[in-house]
Amino acid sequence: MQLLFYLQISKNDLDGDGSIGTTTISPGLNERIIQIDLNGNGNTTDTNVTRMSEKALGVHLNDDDDKTDTNVPITERNIPSIVASRLNGFWENNFVTSYDWWERAAGFPRDSNGDIGRSYFNNFATPVQRRVLFPEYVLEICRKPIVTACQPDDWVVGYDASDNGKIDWTDSDEADIRAVDSGTSRIIPNDSAFTASRLGAGTTARPAINEDDQRYPRRVAFLRDAATGNLILDSNNQPIPLGISGSNNIDRESEIDTSTDDNGEVNYYPSDTYADNSTNRPRLHRRALWFKTTNSSSDKNSYKSPLLIQNFITNSNPSNQPLLIPVLQIHVAFEAPGNSKVLDKKALDVQSRDNNWLQVAVDTETS
Numbered sequence: 001m002q003l004l005f006y007l008q009i010s011k012n013d014l015d016g017d018g019s020i021g022t023t024t025i026s027p028g029l030n031e032r033i034i035q036i037d038l039n040g041n042g043n044t045t046d047t048n049v050t051r052m053s054e055k056a057l058g059v060h061l062n063d064d065d066d067k068t069d070t071n072v073p074i075t076e077r078n079i080p081s082i083v084a085s086r087l088n089g090f091w092e093n094n095f096v097t098s099y100d101w102w103e104r105a106a107g108f109p110r111d112s113n114g115d116i117g118r119s120y121f122n123n124f125a126t127p128v129q130r131r132v133l134f135p136e137y138v139l140e141i142c143r144k145p146i147v148t149a150c151q152p153d154d155w156v157v158g159y160d161a162s163d164n165g166k167i168d169w170t171d172s173d174e175a176d177i178r179a180v181d182s183g184t185s186r187i188i189p190n191d192s193a194f195t196a197s198r199l200g201a202g203t204t205a206r207p208a209i210n211e212d213d214q215r216y217p218r219r220v221a222f223l224r225d226a227a228t229g230n231l232i233l234d235s236n237n238q239p240i241p242l243g244i245s246g247s248n249n250i251d252r253e254s255e256i257d258t259s260t261d262d263n264g265e266v267n268y269y270p271s272d273t274y275a276d277n278s279t280n281r282p283r284l285h286r287r288a289l290w291f292k293t294t295n296s297s298s299d300k301n302s303y304k305s306p307l308l309i310q311n312f313i314t315n316s317n318p319s320n321q322p323l324l325i326p327v328l329q330i331h332v333a334f335e336a337p338g339n340s341k342v343l344d345k346k347a348l349d350v351q352s353r354d355n356n357w358l359q360v361a362v363d364t365e366t367s
């Protein structure tokens with residue numbers, strides 16, 4: 001399933017007052033958070049933008065039926081969908097992170113062996129985020145079909161409090177559980193009651209518990225202040241993702257979906273104490289979503305480093321969701337992260353992440 005966010009207008013209650021305002025927003029939008037040149041001046045560094053350019057965004061934003069206005073006031077009523085998706089922590093696509101495609105496949109979408117028979121899914125018609133041996137993070141879900149409609153309060157982890165293998169979204173004990181630091185909605189870290197198998201939105205290595213929820217957008221859960229919704233930061237001024245602790249799940253066949261896999265507990269993984277072991281980073285899981293990682297000196301993609309956050313602005317009391325960088329099949333077709341800087345070198349099967357994503361051709365089957 002593919003979600004595209006371009007060329008639409010989204011109504012967004014930015015100030016959270018419960019209504020869609022029609023006056024110019026204040027404060028303005030921060031281009032450094034959403035990573036878009038809204039005002040069309042050639043940079044993405046303006047931090048208080050209240051007017052946007054139809055020319056730069058390629059969409060008509062006022063009601064005069066053209067796309068040439070360069071100074072359109074931003075209101076809650078005319079937020080472009082691409083902006084609303086960035087505010088929710090998404091790029092132009094969801095990269096098939098919710099659909100349970102890996103169940104029968106060996107970590108790759110396949111066609112020749114019949115695992116996944118849809119050409120739309122297989123033939124690069126939609127970009128797919130790779131699933132590899134990588135740290136396993138907790139996800140949160142917005143149970144709306146279009147991510148641009150999601151407001152901050154819509155994002156929940158969900159928890160199977162009754163332990164009956166499903167989430168009752170009408171029961172606040174299950175539906176309201178969030179990645180917050182205090183109160184009754186909190187997920188308690190290092191607690192045997194809060195295990196991977198009971199998380200409503202699932203993890204980067206498992207789908208949402210309820211099959212009906214597997215069509216909704218999900219994102220990595222970061223620890224937030226229960227009262228304000230703001231991200232809580234570590235000593236590096238980085239937000240803190242929730243992950244799954246415990247033994248690594250290295251072997252796909254014998255370790256996945258065992259009780260050990262199910263019983264991994266939730267923990268917090270701040271970047272300032274992240275280390276390459278299963279105490280200070282999440283456990284490794286064979287089918288975990290692969291994100292670009294970083295260390296203090298250069299970007300890496302090893303699982304030995306914490307997640308790279310593309311848009312984070314330090315010291316700004318942040319509430320917006322961090323933008324992570326998915327490693328896509330079109331970037332790295334076959335290699336796995338391991339300990340190496342896969343995307344920083346000219347890997348065997350990919351030429352250049354940003355400029356030439358075509359993999360090197362090899363013998364393959366046709367039918």
Ligand SMILES: [Ca+2]
Binds near residue numbers: 016017018020021076
């Ligand atoms: Ca409003």
Ligand SMILES: [Ca+2]
Binds near residue numbers: 039040042043045
């Ligand atoms: Ca700009």
Ligand SMILES: [Ca+2]
Binds near residue numbers: 069
């Ligand atoms: Ca116009």
Ligand SMILES: [Ca+2]
Binds near residue numbers: 159
């Ligand atoms: Ca339940």
